[in-house]
Amino acid sequence: MTTPTDTFHGWVSDSPTTPLTLTTFTPKPFAETDIEIRITHCGICGTDLHTLRSGWGPTEYPCVVGHEIIGIVTRLGISATPTEPLQLGDRVGIGAQIHSCFEPSCESCTHAEENYCPQIVSTYNARYYSHETKRRSGEKTYGGFARTWRGPVDFVFKIPAGLPSAQAAPLLCAGVTVFTPLRKYGAGAGKTVGIIGIGGLGHLGIMFARALGCESVVGISRTGRKREDVKKLGADGFIATDEDQGWQRTWSRKLDLVVCTVDGEDMPLEGYLKLLKVDGTFVQVGAPEKPLPRLMAWALIQKAVKVTGSNIGSREDIREMLKVAAEKQVLPWVEKRPMAEVNGALKDMEAGRARFRYVLENGENESRL
Numbered sequence: 001m002t003t004p005t006d007t008f009h010g011w012v013s014d015s016p017t018t019p020l021t022l023t024t025f026t027p028k029p030f031a032e033t034d035i036e037i038r039i040t041h042c043g044i045c046g047t048d049l050h051t052l053r054s055g056w057g058p059t060e061y062p063c064v065v066g067h068e069i070i071g072i073v074t075r076l077g078i079s080a081t082p083t084e085p086l087q088l089g090d091r092v093g094i095g096a097q098i099h100s101c102f103e104p105s106c107e108s109c110t111h112a113e114e115n116y117c118p119q120i121v122s123t124y125n126a127r128y129y130s131h132e133t134k135r136r137s138g139e140k141t142y143g144g145f146a147r148t149w150r151g152p153v154d155f156v157f158k159i160p161a162g163l164p165s166a167q168a169a170p171l172l173c174a175g176v177t178v179f180t181p182l183r184k185y186g187a188g189a190g191k192t193v194g195i196i197g198i199g200g201l202g203h204l205g206i207m208f209a210r211a212l213g214c215e216s217v218v219g220i221s222r223t224g225r226k227r228e229d230v231k232k233l234g235a236d237g238f239i240a241t242d243e244d245q246g247w248q249r250t251w252s253r254k255l256d257l258v259v260c261t262v263d264g265e266d267m268p269l270e271g272y273l274k275l276l277k278v279d280g281t282f283v284q285v286g287a288p289e290k291p292l293p294r295l296m297a298w299a300l301i302q303k304a305v306k307v308t309g310s311n312i313g314s315r316e317d318i319r320e321m322l323k324v325a326a327e328k329q330v331l332p333w334v335e336k337r338p339m340a341e342v343n344g345a346l347k348d349m350e351a352g353r354a355r356f357r358y359v360l361e362n363g364e365n366e367s368r369l
Contacts, residue, residue: 100121
C-alpha cells in the first residue's frame with residue numbers, strides 16, 4: 001500500500017482558461033488489483049480539449065487529461081488479474097476507459113460491452129467505482145499527461161511488438177473508436193464505406209476500413225484540402241461537400257455504412273444519409289458540445305436507414321483492433337512532440353494543424369520501438 005505522501009508529476013489543468021503546469025498530484029492509493037506504469041507516450045485527443053475547457057460540462061479541477069497512453073509496467077499488484085499475461089517491463093497501453101462495475105446484474109458488463117456500463121470510469125475527470133458500496137468513491141482518476149499512471153489492471157493492454165509506441169498511442173482511443181463500428185456493422189469484403197472527417201479519427205477510419213477488406217472506401221470532408229492525403233491513406237473516392245456540385249446526387253445510394261467523426265450544428269446530415277443504400281447505417285462517433293442538426297423523418301423512412309452512435313470499444317474490441325493494426329500495419333500519421341511542449345501542442349490541435357495526431361513523448365528513448 002502507498003502512503004499519503006505518494007505524489008506523481010504531471011501537466012495539471014486548474015481552470016478552463018489557464019495553461020497546464022508541471023506540478024505534483026496525488027493518485028489513488030495503490031491496491032492489490034492495480035498496475036503502475038512509467039509513461040513514455042500519450043496522444044492528444046479531442047476529448048482532452050473538450051474536458052480542459054469544460055465543454056461537455058463542468059470539469060473537476062485540478063485535472064490531468066490524456067487517454068491514449070503507452071508505458072512500461074513498473075509495478076503489478078499481487079491480486080491483479082489482467083485479461084492477458086503481464087509482467088514487469090512489458091509495454092502496455094491504456095485508453096479512454098479504465099474500469100466498469102463488472103456486477104453480475106449489469107447487462108453491459110455481462111455481455112462484454114463494458115464500454116456501455118452505466119458505471120463506466122473514464123481515465124480522467126471521473127471518480128472510481130467502489131464494489132463495496134456499489135457507488136462512486138472519493139478517489140479521482142488522472143490521465144496520461146504525466147510521468148506515471150496508476151489504476152486498475154482491467155483495461156490495460158499489451159502492445160504488439162509490430163506497433164511502434166508513438167503510433168500505438170492513438171489506437172487506444174481514436175483507433176478503437178472507429179474500428180468498433182466498422183467491425184460491428186459489417187465492414188469487409190463487398191462493402192462500401194464512407195468516413196466523414198479526415199482527422200485523428202477519420203484517417204484511422206479509412207485505414208481500418210481498408211485493412212478490413214472493404215470493397216470501396218470514400219473519404220468525406222468539407223473542402224478538397226485533404227484530397228491527396230485521403231488517396232495516400234488508401235481511399236478509393238473523395239467528396240468535398242462544400243465544393244463538389246451535386247455530390248448528394250452523384251453519390252446517392254452508393255454506401256453501405258457511413259462513420260461520422262465530426263460534429264456541428266450545420267453539418268449536412270440529411271445529405272450524408274442520402275449516400276446510404278437501403279438498410280444502410282450511419283454511425284456518429286464525433287461528440288459535439290452542441291446538438292446535431294434537425295432531421296426530417298423522410299430521411300429515415302424512404303430507405304429504412306439506421307442512425308446510431310458508438311462509444312469507444314469493449315476490451316475484446318480493443319484486443320482485436322490491436323491485432324488487426326499489427327497484422328495489417330495500420331499506423332496512424334503522427335507528429336511527436338516533447339511532453340514539455342504540451343501547451344503549444346494543444347493550441348495547434350485546437351487550430352486543426354495536426355496531421356493527424358500529436359503524440360507527446362516523455363523524452364526517454366525506447367531501444368527498438
